[in-house]
Structure formats: structure tokens, C-alpha cells
Amino acid sequence: MSNTRHMLSVLALSLSMALSVLPAQAALPLSVDGQDMPSLAPVVEQVTPAVVNILVSGKKVTRQEIPEQFRFFFGPDMPDAQVQEQPFQALGSGVIIDAAKGYVITNHHVIDGADEIKVTLKDGREVKAKKIGEDQQSDIALLQIKADGLTEIKLANSEQLRVGDFAIAIGNPFGLGQTVTSGIISALGRSGLNIENIENFIQTDAAINSGNSGGALVNLRGELIGINTAILGPNGGNIGIGFAIPSNMVRDLSEQILKYGEVRRGVLGIMGGELTSDLAKAFGTDKQQGAFVNQVMPNSAADVAGIKAGDIIVKLNGKAVRSFGELRANIATMGAGKTVILGVIRDGKEQEVSVTLKQADLSETKASVLHPALEGATLGNSEPGSKVTGVVITKLEQRSPAAQAGLQKDDVIVGVNRTRINNLQELRTAMKNRADILALNIRRGDATLYLVLR
Structure with a gap:
């Protein structure tokens, strides 16, 4: 004893x-x-009412290729593939960031393709959620719910995080219900993982599993420091390596979605890579971390500001830049039109350069992200000075859902449900809250026609 x-x-x-x-x-x-x-019970009791469970349902379009011998037997009218709609359900988590307005942050992959989104609060209430907007490249989505007595989580400044800080993960792993785990911040600025297109992850050893996606990573003050997104595990289970989107990225992206209905991504207009010890020595600096500029795009934000090939970017708004991937992710989540201060090493000397970000090129996109009936089509903006201004079908897969709906290559979408469309951005806005039936106004050569999508 x-x-x-x-x-x-x-x-x-x-x-x-x-x-x-x-x-x-x-x-x-x-x-x-x-x-x-x-x-940790007091801080857990403080924040868990702001973490919700999410259940989504919908239908996914699948294409099953038909063997060549069958197509030969039935002739040229036989389709290349059989298109089917399969119902699906998925589970995830979310975080209430504005109790008064009912705004909930989650991952894009949690609600991707959902026709219906249901949110379950900690007290057991179940409410329907409306999708406000999403950003596939950074894996963020913003929902809205209507309910009384909601609790929100305050967003922390993720730039103040340090490796070794304590962290608490809250979510809905494997649909078990709300679960709390704890650990520390294992690393910052993780990128190059090929999880998402834009990566600047917080790494933590707090247990994160399937269903935790979209849940909260909080500090010991009960503030949101990240949105849990992915794990590194051979069998899909936790091995102590989880990743979360930093709260500052969440804040920037959600503000853009609320203001514009979409993310208007900022861009520098440079190509480059990581600063290596050999490059640092060759360019006369003792810095060991940063982003090396290989090329500057003509007329880009970087070009206008005077950034040159061979420059080494070591700071962004006074904060050290650890890698090219981290710089790219931070810039990409800042809105177009924002002015940033870059710390640049040129000829062995550090200087500050002010850069006003331009908007990322939105000139082409896969049509399936707008409507499943448009799968197989690629959309692009019409060329400046074109006879008809609108959204052009730049590519079209034969016998795809888009082709079966009646679209043809070089068709120009000029309207949706009698709303004039001039570019991809306007088309996204018009189709964001799509109705059960969409009427596309098409210009085909000199003819005008309507195609109805259901």
C-alpha cells in the first residue's frame, strides 16, 4: 500500500x-x-457543446465501362459506359464558430456531393444545415444551422503556436459519438503530403480517426487552433500522426466565403522550391529555411512589386517562412487584393517588398463540381473579344453525362434560369444554390437553345 x-x-x-x-x-x-x-475536464466542458456531429446523404454518379466486344456487337450507338446513381451516407464532425448566426466549419470532403446535411448537437438536437460555400483545394466548407442556445468556439491566432504546445482533439470518430483526445503540437507548416492541393498543416499526436474530419483541435484556453482533417496511417487508423488546418487559414477562407460566396484566392505569380543549403551558399546567405524563386510570371503581382528570379523569400508579414509550400498555402488563403510584406534576400542582403496579391486564374474547371449532370465537361471563360461572352465547353468526353444531357464542345453557356452569365465566377454563383431543375441558355454557333438539367 x-x-x-x-x-x-x-x-x-x-x-x-x-x-x-x-x-x-x-x-x-x-x-x-x-x-x-x-x-482537463473544465476546458472540455467549455468547448464540447460547440463541436457537432454531421451526417450527410446524397447520390454519387458512377460510370461502369462496357467491354469493347459488347459495344462492337450492338453497334456505334452503344455507350462506352453505364452511368448509375448510387445513394451514399457519410459521417463527420463540425465546429460552431458563430453561435448568433449558426455558422459551422467542417471539411469539404465531409459534405462533398451531399444532397442533405444533418447536424446533431451535443444535447441531442438534430437540425438541417445549409451549405454556404466551400473550397475544395483547402478542404474547407461553411454551413449554417438555425437553433437556439448554441455555443461557439473562439478562433486562436495559429501563428502563435509552438511545437510542444498541448492540444485537445474533439470529434465523432467512427460514428461513436463525441470523443475527446489529447496530445501536443508535433510539428507546424507540414506540406507536400498530397492530401490537399493547398497544405500548411498542424501536426499533432492527439488521436484522430475516421469521422474526426471537420472536428476541433483546441488549446488549453478552449480556443480553436485547427480543424482536424487527415491522418497518416497504413490501415486508416490512428498512429499518432494527425493533421489539422490552422485556424488562421480557417478564418481567412470563411471570411471570403461569407463575403463572396466563394474563395477568391490570392496569388503571387512565382514558381520556385525549397531553399537548400547549396542554394543558400551559392546566393550568399546563412539562412537555412525559405522559398527560392525560380521564375516570376510576367505582369503578376510579384512582377509588379519587383520580385526577381533568384530572390529568397524568408518572411511573410514579419513571420519566418519555413518552406515554399508554406508560403504558397498562406498566400493562397489570403484574399485577392490584400497587400502583404515579404522579407526577401537579394545579393545576400535582406529587404522588404510590398506586394498586392492578384486573383488566382479561374479560367477552367471541371463541370462536375457544379452539377453531377455535367460530368465529363470542362468549362472555361470565353476569350476576350469573343463574339459571345460566357462559359465555354472547352472539352467534352464522349457519351459522358454532360454529352448525354445534350452539350457539345464549344457550346457557350450564357444564362442559367434566365440569369445572364458572363464568366465562370458568375456561373458558380448562379448554381451554388441550385434548384431541382436548371435551364441552361446555350449559344451554339448562331443558334440559341435551352438545355434542362434535373
Whole structure:
């Protein structure tokens, strides 16, 4: 018994020392054999009402290729593939960031293709959610719910995070219901993982599993530091390597979605890579981290600001740049038109350059992201000075759903449900809250026609 008391005393002392940085409200003394034991219960009780479970349902269009011998037997009218709609359901998590307006942040992949989104609150209430907007490249989506008595999580400044900070992950793993795990920040600025197109992840060893996507990663003050997104695991289970989208990226992207209905991505207009020790030596700097500029695009934001090939970007708005991937992700989540200050090393000397970001090129996109009936078509903006201004079908797969709907290559979409369309951005806006039936106004040569999508 004395040995047991001694072990408990040592454990209590170790935990007290390790968690001495906890704010007062996060440490709940629990008496164990006369020793006060710290607890995360108070901060967990504070934030868990703001983390929700998400259930989505919808239909996915699948294409099953038909063997060549069958197509030969039935002749040229036989389609290349059989198109089917298959119902699906998926589970995930979300975080309430504005209780008054009912805004909920989650991952794009959680609600991708959903026809119906249901949110379950911690108190058991179930409400329907409306999708406000999403960004596939950064894997962020913004929903809205209507309910009384909601609780929100305040967003922290993720630039102030340090490796070794404590972190708490909250979500709905495997549909079990709300679950809390804890760990530390294992690394910052993770990129090049090929998880998403734009990557600047927080890495944590707090257990994250399937269903945690869209859930909260919070600090010991109960502030949101990230949205849990992905794990690295051979069998889809937790091995202590999880990734979250930083709260500053979440803030920038959600503000753009609320303002414009979409993300208007900023772009520098450079190509480059990581700063290596050989490059640093060749260009006369002792810096070991940064983004090396290989090429500057003509008339880009970087070109206008005076950035040159061979420059080494080491700071963004006063904060150190660890890699080219981190710089790209941070710039991409800032809105077009924002002005940033870059710390640039040129000829071995550091200088500051002010750059006003231009909007990323939205000249082409896969039509299936707008409507499943348009799968197989690629859309692009009409060329400046074209006879007809609108959205052009630049590519079309034969016998695809888009082709079966009646679209043809070089068709120009000039209207949706009697709303004039001049470019891809306007088409996205018109189709964002699509009705059950969409009437596309098409210019085909000199003819005008309507195609109805259901």
C-alpha cells in the first residue's frame, strides 16, 4: 500500500509540474490519496457543446465501362459506359464558430456531393444545415444551422503556436459519438503530403480517426487552433500522426466565403522550391529555411512589386517562412487584393517588398463540381473579344453525362434560369444554390437553345 501511495504521489507531482502552464479554469483539483490531480475536464466542458456531429446523404454518379466486344456487337450507338446513381451516407464532425448566426466549419470532403446535411448537437438536437460555400483545394466548407442556445468556439491566432504546445482533439470518430483526445503540437507548416492541393498543416499526436474530419483541435484556453482533417496511417487508423488546418487559414477562407460566396484566392505569380543549403551558399546567405524563386510570371503581382528570379523569400508579414509550400498555402488563403510584406534576400542582403496579391486564374474547371449532370465537361471563360461572352465547353468526353444531357464542345453557356452569365465566377454563383431543375441558355454557333438539367 505504501508503494502505491508513493507512486500516486510521484504521478501527481509530475502531472502538476507538466501542466503548470494550464490556465486556472482548466485545472480541476481531484483529490487522490490526499494529492491534488489536475484535469482537463473544465476546458472540455467549455468547448464540447460547440463541436457537432454531421451526417450527410446524397447520390454519387458512377460510370461502369462496357467491354469493347459488347459495344462492337450492338453497334456505334452503344455507350462506352453505364452511368448509375448510387445513394451514399457519410459521417463527420463540425465546429460552431458563430453561435448568433449558426455558422459551422467542417471539411469539404465531409459534405462533398451531399444532397442533405444533418447536424446533431451535443444535447441531442438534430437540425438541417445549409451549405454556404466551400473550397475544395483547402478542404474547407461553411454551413449554417438555425437553433437556439448554441455555443461557439473562439478562433486562436495559429501563428502563435509552438511545437510542444498541448492540444485537445474533439470529434465523432467512427460514428461513436463525441470523443475527446489529447496530445501536443508535433510539428507546424507540414506540406507536400498530397492530401490537399493547398497544405500548411498542424501536426499533432492527439488521436484522430475516421469521422474526426471537420472536428476541433483546441488549446488549453478552449480556443480553436485547427480543424482536424487527415491522418497518416497504413490501415486508416490512428498512429499518432494527425493533421489539422490552422485556424488562421480557417478564418481567412470563411471570411471570403461569407463575403463572396466563394474563395477568391490570392496569388503571387512565382514558381520556385525549397531553399537548400547549396542554394543558400551559392546566393550568399546563412539562412537555412525559405522559398527560392525560380521564375516570376510576367505582369503578376510579384512582377509588379519587383520580385526577381533568384530572390529568397524568408518572411511573410514579419513571420519566418519555413518552406515554399508554406508560403504558397498562406498566400493562397489570403484574399485577392490584400497587400502583404515579404522579407526577401537579394545579393545576400535582406529587404522588404510590398506586394498586392492578384486573383488566382479561374479560367477552367471541371463541370462536375457544379452539377453531377455535367460530368465529363470542362468549362472555361470565353476569350476576350469573343463574339459571345460566357462559359465555354472547352472539352467534352464522349457519351459522358454532360454529352448525354445534350452539350457539345464549344457550346457557350450564357444564362442559367434566365440569369445572364458572363464568366465562370458568375456561373458558380448562379448554381451554388441550385434548384431541382436548371435551364441552361446555350449559344451554339448562331443558334440559341435551352438545355434542362434535373
